[in-house]
Amino acid sequence: MSIVIFGSINMDMIAQTPHLPQPGETVIGDHFITLPGGKGANQAVATAKLGRLTYFVGRVGGDSFGRELLKRLETLKINTQGVxxxxxxxxxxxxxxxETSGENTIIVIPGANGNIDESDITRLEKILSKTSLLLLQLEIPLAAVEMAAREAKELGVTVMLDPAPAPEKLPDRLYPLIDIITPNQNEAEKLVGFPLDNEEEIKKAANVLLKKGVKIVVIKLGDKGAFYATDKEQDFVPAIKVKTIDTVGAGDGFNGGIAAALDRGLCLKEALKWGTIVGALTTTKEGAQTALPDxxxxxxxxxxxxxSV
Structure with a gap:
C-alpha cells in the first residue's frame, strides 16, 4: 500500500552552541546551517527512505524556501501533488x-502551514483511498487535523497522531478517531495532566489515553526506549545505545519507522522495533531529514x- 502524511513543512535554521542560552543571555555559537524540516515533511522523508510509497499533503509559501523544500521531497520520490x-x-x-550535548530548543513560525484549511482536506481525500495509514502531527491547525482524522476513519484508513507540539488539551472528540497516538514523555504529561516520573505513572497515563478512545498508546521515553499499551497488552520497549549528536528529528524518525513497518504488514511489536531503531539512528547525525536512515x-x-551503534 502506501502512506500519506498530512502536516507541516519548514525550513530549519539551525545554530549549534556550547550551551543553550538562558533568558537574557547571549551565547556565541559554533556553526549555522539551513536544512529542510517540519514534522510532517520529516516523517514523509522517513517513510520514503524506508522504502514506502509516500504522499505528502500540506502547504509551502511562494518563496525560495518553498521551492527548495518541494524539490527536496521530490528528489526522494515523495508524491507532492497534494502540496x-x-x-x-x-x-x-x-x-x-x-547544544553540544544534543539537547535543543525550537521556535516554529508556521507561515503557510498555519493557513491549512478545508481546501487542503479536499486534496487529502483524493489520496486517502490509495493509502493504508494517515500520519498526522500538530504543527498545522487542529481543526484541519480533526477533519483529516475523521475522513480517514470513515475510509477505514489507520490514523496515527504524533501530538507535537502538544497543546494543553486535545478535544475529547478527537481521541476516538485515533488508532495510534505517540507522545513523548513531556507531551504525555500535558495530555493527562500529571507528571510521568516512574513506571507506574507512565502506565497510568497510557491507560488514561486508552479510556479516551485511542486504540494504541506509544509513549516515547528518549534514551529509555518507549512504552506501549493496548486494551490487551502493555510493555516497555528497550532503547538501543547510540552516540547522540543531535536529537532534532528523532521523534519524527520514530514515527516514520512505526508507520513504514505497519505499512509493510508487520505487527505492532515489530513496528516498535523499527521505530526505536530509526529514532535512535536519527540522533547520530546532524539535522532531521539528512539524519534519517535508509x-x-x-x-x-x-x-x-x-x-548499540
Whole structure:
C-alpha cells in the first residue's frame, strides 16, 4: 500500500552552541546551517527512505524556501501533488538551537502551514483511498487535523497522531478517531495532566489515553526506549545505545519507522522495533531529514544482535 502524511513543512535554521542560552543571555555559537524540516515533511522523508510509497499533503509559501523544500521531497520520490503553493504568505521556518550535548530548543513560525484549511482536506481525500495509514502531527491547525482524522476513519484508513507540539488539551472528540497516538514523555504529561516520573505513572497515563478512545498508546521515553499499551497488552520497549549528536528529528524518525513497518504488514511489536531503531539512528547525525536512515541501514541492524551503534 502506501502512506500519506498530512502536516507541516519548514525550513530549519539551525545554530549549534556550547550551551543553550538562558533568558537574557547571549551565547556565541559554533556553526549555522539551513536544512529542510517540519514534522510532517520529516516523517514523509522517513517513510520514503524506508522504502514506502509516500504522499505528502500540506502547504509551502511562494518563496525560495518553498521551492527548495518541494524539490527536496521530490528528489526522494515523495508524491507532492497534494502540496499547495500559497503565494500570499511565506513558507514555515523553525529556529533551532542545538547544544553540544544534543539537547535543543525550537521556535516554529508556521507561515503557510498555519493557513491549512478545508481546501487542503479536499486534496487529502483524493489520496486517502490509495493509502493504508494517515500520519498526522500538530504543527498545522487542529481543526484541519480533526477533519483529516475523521475522513480517514470513515475510509477505514489507520490514523496515527504524533501530538507535537502538544497543546494543553486535545478535544475529547478527537481521541476516538485515533488508532495510534505517540507522545513523548513531556507531551504525555500535558495530555493527562500529571507528571510521568516512574513506571507506574507512565502506565497510568497510557491507560488514561486508552479510556479516551485511542486504540494504541506509544509513549516515547528518549534514551529509555518507549512504552506501549493496548486494551490487551502493555510493555516497555528497550532503547538501543547510540552516540547522540543531535536529537532534532528523532521523534519524527520514530514515527516514520512505526508507520513504514505497519505499512509493510508487520505487527505492532515489530513496528516498535523499527521505530526505536530509526529514532535512535536519527540522533547520530546532524539535522532531521539528512539524519534519517535508509532501509538498508535499518535492515542490517534488525538482522544483527547488536543493541548499540
Amino acid at each position: 499547495f503553493i500559497d503565494q500570499k504568505t511565506f513558507s514555515g521556518v523553525a529556529m533551532i538551537n542545538v 532501509l538498508d541501514v535499518v535492515h542490517s541492524l534488525l538482522l544483527s544482535d547488536n543493541s
